[in-house]
Amino acid sequence: MQHTYAERVNHMENSAIRELLKVTEQPHVISFAGGLPAPELFPLSEIRESYTQVLGAGDHSVLQYGTTEGYLPLREVISAQMRAKGIQAEPENIFLTNGSQQGLDLIAKLFINPGDVVLLQSPSYLGAIQTFRSYQANFKSIPTNGAGIDDIALELSIKLNRPKIIYLAPTYQNPTGTTFTIEERKAVLRIASKYGVPVLEDDPYGELRYDGSALPAIRSFSTEDEVIYLGTFSKTLAPGLRLGWIVGGKNLIDKLVVAKKGTDLHTSTLLQRATHYYLTHFNATEHIETIRQAYKVRRDLMLNELKENFFDRAIWTEPNGGMFIWLTLPERYDTLDLLPKALAGNVAYVPGAHFFVNGGGCSSMRLNFSNPTPLQIKQGIKLLANILTID
Amino acid sequence: MQHTYAERVNHMENSAIRELLKVTEQPHVISFAGGLPAPELFPLSEIRESYTQVLGAGDHSVLQYGTTEGYLPLREVISAQMRAKGIQAEPENIFLTNGSQQGLDLIAKLFINPGDVVLLQSPSYLGAIQTFRSYQANFKSIPTNGAGIDDIALELSIKLNRPKIIYLAPTYQNPTGTTFTIEERKAVLRIASKYGVPVLEDDPYGELRYDGSALPAIRSFSTEDEVIYLGTFSKTLAPGLRLGWIVGGKNLIDKLVVAKKGTDLHTSTLLQRATHYYLTHFNATEHIETIRQAYKVRRDLMLNELKENFFDRAIWTEPNGGMFIWLTLPERYDTLDLLPKALAGNVAYVPGAHFFVNGGGCSSMRLNFSNPTPLQIKQGIKLLANILTID
Numbered sequence: 001m002q003h004t005y006a007e008r009v010n011h012m013e014n015s016a017i018r019e020l021l022k023v024t025e026q027p028h029v030i031s032f033a034g035g036l037p038a039p040e041l042f043p044l045s046e047i048r049e050s051y052t053q054v055l056g057a058g059d060h061s062v063l064q065y066g067t068t069e070g071y072l073p074l075r076e077v078i079s080a081q082m083r084a085k086g087i088q089a090e091p092e093n094i095f096l097t098n099g100s101q102q103g104l105d106l107i108a109k110l111f112i113n114p115g116d117v118v119l120l121q122s123p124s125y126l127g128a129i130q131t132f133r134s135y136q137a138n139f140k141s142i143p144t145n146g147a148g149i150d151d152i153a154l155e156l157s158i159k160l161n162r163p164k165i166i167y168l169a170p171t172y173q174n175p176t177g178t179t180f181t182i183e184e185r186k187a188v189l190r191i192a193s194k195y196g197v198p199v200l201e202d203d204p205y206g207e208l209r210y211d212g213s214a215l216p217a218i219r220s221f222s223t224e225d226e227v228i229y230l231g232t233f234s235k236t237l238a239p240g241l242r243l244g245w246i247v248g249g250k251n252l253i254d255k256l257v258v259a260k261k262g263t264d265l266h267t268s269t270l271l272q273r274a275t276h277y278y279l280t281h282f283n284a285t286e287h288i289e290t291i292r293q294a295y296k297v298r299r300d301l302m303l304n305e306l307k308e309n310f311f312d313r314a315i316w317t318e319p320n321g322g323m324f325i326w327l328t329l330p331e332r333y334d335t336l337d338l339l340p341k342a343l344a345g346n347v348a349y350v351p352g353a354h355f356f357v358n359g360g361g362c363s364s365m366r367l368n369f370s371n372p373t374p375l376q377i378k379q380g381i382k383l384l385a386n387i388l389t390i391d
Numbered sequence: 392m393q394h395t396y397a398e399r400v401n402h403m404e405n406s407a408i409r410e411l412l413k414v415t416e417q418p419h420v421i422s423f424a425g426g427l428p429a430p431e432l433f434p435l436s437e438i439r440e441s442y443t444q445v446l447g448a449g450d451h452s453v454l455q456y457g458t459t460e461g462y463l464p465l466r467e468v469i470s471a472q473m474r475a476k477g478i479q480a481e482p483e484n485i486f487l488t489n490g491s492q493q494g495l496d497l498i499a500k501l502f503i504n505p506g507d508v509v510l511l512q513s514p515s516y517l518g519a520i521q522t523f524r525s526y527q528a529n530f531k532s533i534p535t536n537g538a539g540i541d542d543i544a545l546e547l548s549i550k551l552n553r554p555k556i557i558y559l560a561p562t563y564q565n566p567t568g569t570t571f572t573i574e575e576r577k578a579v580l581r582i583a584s585k586y587g588v589p590v591l592e593d594d595p596y597g598e599l600r601y602d603g604s605a606l607p608a609i610r611s612f613s614t615e616d617e618v619i620y621l622g623t624f625s626k627t628l629a630p631g632l633r634l635g636w637i638v639g640g641k642n643l644i645d646k647l648v649v650a651k652k653g654t655d656l657h658t659s660t661l662l663q664r665a666t667h668y669y670l671t672h673f674n675a676t677e678h679i680e681t682i683r684q685a686y687k688v689r690r691d692l693m694l695n696e697l698k699e700n701f702f703d704r705a706i707w708t709e710p711n712g713g714m715f716i717w718l719t720l721p722e723r724y725d726t727l728d729l730l731p732k733a734l735a736g737n738v739a740y741v742p743g744a745h746f747f748v749n750g751g752g753c754s755s756m757r758l759n760f761s762n763p764t765p766l767q768i769k770q771g772i773k774l775l776a777n778i779l780t781i782d
Contacts, residue, residue, distance in 0.1 A: 001584065001587055001589065001615055001616045001617045002587075002616075003501075003502070003589060003616055003642065003643060003646075004502075004555070005501050005502060005646065006500070006501060006502055006503055006504045006507070006526075007504050008500070008504075009501055009646060009649075009650075012646075012649045012650065012653065013649055013652070013653070034456075036455060036456055037455075039451035039452060039454065039455050040451055042451050042454040042455075044446060044449070044451060044453075044454065045446075047446060047454065047661075048442070048443060048446035048447055051439070051442040051443070051446060052439060052442065052443050055435060055436075055438060055439035055442060056439055058435070060430035060431055060433050060435060061430060061631075062435075062631060063430065063433040063435065063438065063629035063630070063631040063632065064427060064428075064430045064433075064629070064630060064631050065425075065427055065630045065631060066631060097655075098489060098655040098658075098659075099655055099656060101653075101654070101655050101656045102654065102655040105653060105654045105655065109397070109399070109525075110394075110396050110397060110400055111394070111395075111396060111397055112397055113397045113398050113399075116397070127652075127653070127656070130652070130653045131653040131654075133653075134500075134650070134653045135397075164395070193392065196392055196393075198392065198394060224392055225392045225393075225394055226392045238454035238455070238661075239454070239455060239456045240452075240453060240454040240455050240456060240457060240659060240660030240661050241454065241659060241660075241661060242655065242656075242657070242658070242659040242660075251394065252394060255394075255396065255400060255403075258400075258403045258404055259400075259403060259525070261404070261518075261521070262403065262404070262492075262496060262518070262521045262522040262524075262525045263492070263493065263496045263522075263654075264488075264489040264490055264492050264493040264496065264633065264655075265490060265492045265518070265633070266633070267489075267633070268489075268631060268632060268633040268659065268662060269631030269632075269633075270438075270629075270631050270632060270662075271659060271661075271662070
């Protein structure tokens with residue numbers, strides 16, 4: 001029997017990238033392609049202790065069905081963390097998800113009719129593009145002026161395209177690592193509010209800061225439904241847990257409850273209880289500081305290796321945080337065409353074109369520095385420079 | 392800012408039932424309303440040991456991102472379990488989900504265009520109705536002849552309604568507890584294949600058998616894409632873990648990978664690894680036998696109490712397995728109207744009308760016997776009988 005799928009299936013990602021990335025998982029390949037944290041930094045023993053404790057307390061409810069919005073004490077801890085960052089959020093404004101990818105999916109499910117316009121940065125996060133695309137969204141991209149966002153272009157695009165939602169990752173963005181200034185953040189909120197378009201602020205990397213001072217979330221300038229904020233434990237604790245959260249107005253949270261109930265009922269009770277134990281019994285701040293120091297070393301090393309090996313043959317971003325550097329070669333290079341050659345030379349990256357919805361990025365690539373070891377960074381960038389020279 | 396949601400939000404469940412069920416969670420209410428397992432039977436110490444072991448082995452990959460289709464060794468164990476039940480399934484035919492509710496959602500996402508017809512039993516599982524409804528499906532229901540399914544009515548409905556998919560729970564169904572015979576199962580497959588309509592076979596309760604011999608899944612008569620099978624650990628292990636699976640053809644699994652990747656990337660790595668440990672180090676069959684024995688006592692007790700307290704004032708199903716009894720009062724009763732009175736009298740049920748897509752079930756109710764204790768069953772059925780007499 002041949003299945004006849006729904007129309008939206010035609011808008012889902014083809015698996016070319018997935019097939020390619022499987023190659024990068026082979027042990028002899030130095031991969032700058034993934035977006036993975038360094039596994040050796042996971043707080044394995046603290047998480048183990050957390051699970052052991054909540055499963056050892058004789059409380060059977062840790063394995064029972066739970067509420068769809070999430071375990072209240074955990075939402076309380078997260079709302080306190082949010083307030084400490086200047087984001088107004090009571091526990092009833094916090095909604096728990098299976099990683100922030102599910103936050104993206106639920107927001108797309110609630111907002112996007114086929115044909116609705118999503119306005120986003122160019123380049124933008126691949127996972128968000130794929131999710132919105134599966135709901136048959138149209139995309140319009142906002143020109144970025146090197147680092148942040150051009151407010152005049154944003155306003156013009158809103159006027160022209162009447163988007164349903166604006167998707168932004170203003171802090172240490174994936175794939176470029178670039179960041180909005182405070183003025184740009186305020187401008188985004190002002191313009192979006194003026195036209196009544198909600199902003200979806202995706203902030204997986206905010207805690208991974210290596211230079212400068214903490215930047216306020218766009219949501220911190222808003223107490224209303226103008227900004228929906230996505231957070232995650234994937235980059236600060238561990239992605240294999242699958243736990244993220246949405247900050248939103250109460251009306252939105254009510255809708256999210258209904259949407260998630262039909263999607264998967266609720267996020268694992270045990271996961272929520274163990275994470276709550278971790279956050280209230282261990283020093284998460286100290287752990288994040290450990291990650292920061294390690295990633296800063298890797299970022300500095302990659303920037304240095306790029307300088308030594310590419311000097312005047314490419315340009316690249318110098319991110320203050322996050323996991324990625326965005327490298328752009330002269331226009332005659334096509335990073336999609338070059339990838340098989342790189343893989344044959346045992347080094348991998350993600351071609352830039354994947355992050356653009358309306359073309360572009362063909363001579364760029366995304367390089368990850370959080371997962372490879374310092375030695376791999378040194379070797380891999382040299383390999384990459386040699387391959388690109390041979391071409 | 393007022394949000395403008397997508398059209399599908401208008402098709403999502405209103406929260407009347409949810410508000411009602413919150414009342415049933417109050418400790419003084421004896422609730423037959425939920426569909427919860429008995430928490431005191433959860434294998435707490437074995438699950439604890441499983442998490443402690445996989446987090447204690449020094450393998451950091453238990454907390455890293457994982458593959459979307461799921462952890463291969465766990466898919467191998469599940470495929471062996473499926474084969475032991477006569478279902479042809481290699482590991483590549485197994486796809487892991489966050490409970491079988493996510494299986495329902497992903498299948499609906501892949502198959503249902505707005506307006507597509509879903510054919511289902513009448514009554515049918517509320518969670519499936521809600522999920523399909525959120526994808527703007529239309530419903531046609533198949534008359535059930537008391538217990539199973541009428542093959543003539545099924546064929547007629549397929550001819551008339553050209554459904555996109557047929558959703559069935561043939562074994563100890565929620566809400567009625569009724570079951571298809573082997574002949575009915577074979578007839579469903581024959582008719583569905585004849586018209587090229589895939590069957591979605593939902594089987595959360597198959598292992599909870601109290602009488603008679605094991606019934607083969609409809610999928611066991613098919614090796615192709617004609618039947619998509621949904622399984623779950625929620626009823627045999629614990630629902631708070633959130634782990635289920637889909638059995639399907641390779642083409643379907645490929646589509647599921649793309650759909651789930653955009654939905655939440657993958658199911659928790661740690662959860663999968665710990666469940667694999669549990670299944671390979673503890674005696675799951677023995678544990679299920681313990682649950683069976685306890686639930687059989689509760690079912691027998693509820694049936695007995697119904698006989699003593701309702702004798703000729705109602706009819707009810709006598710399920711051979713599962714978690715539910717379906718009670719039908721004389722037509723003049725409306726179980727939706729009666730519910731506030733029942734709650735005031737400290738006993739709760741789910742009104743039958745909720746399980747019907749095109750009207751009906753007004754004088755019926757669903758009664759759960761797995762979650763209440765034997766004492767609560769005795770007291771609660773008496774309370775219910777008194778309330779219905781007073782009316």
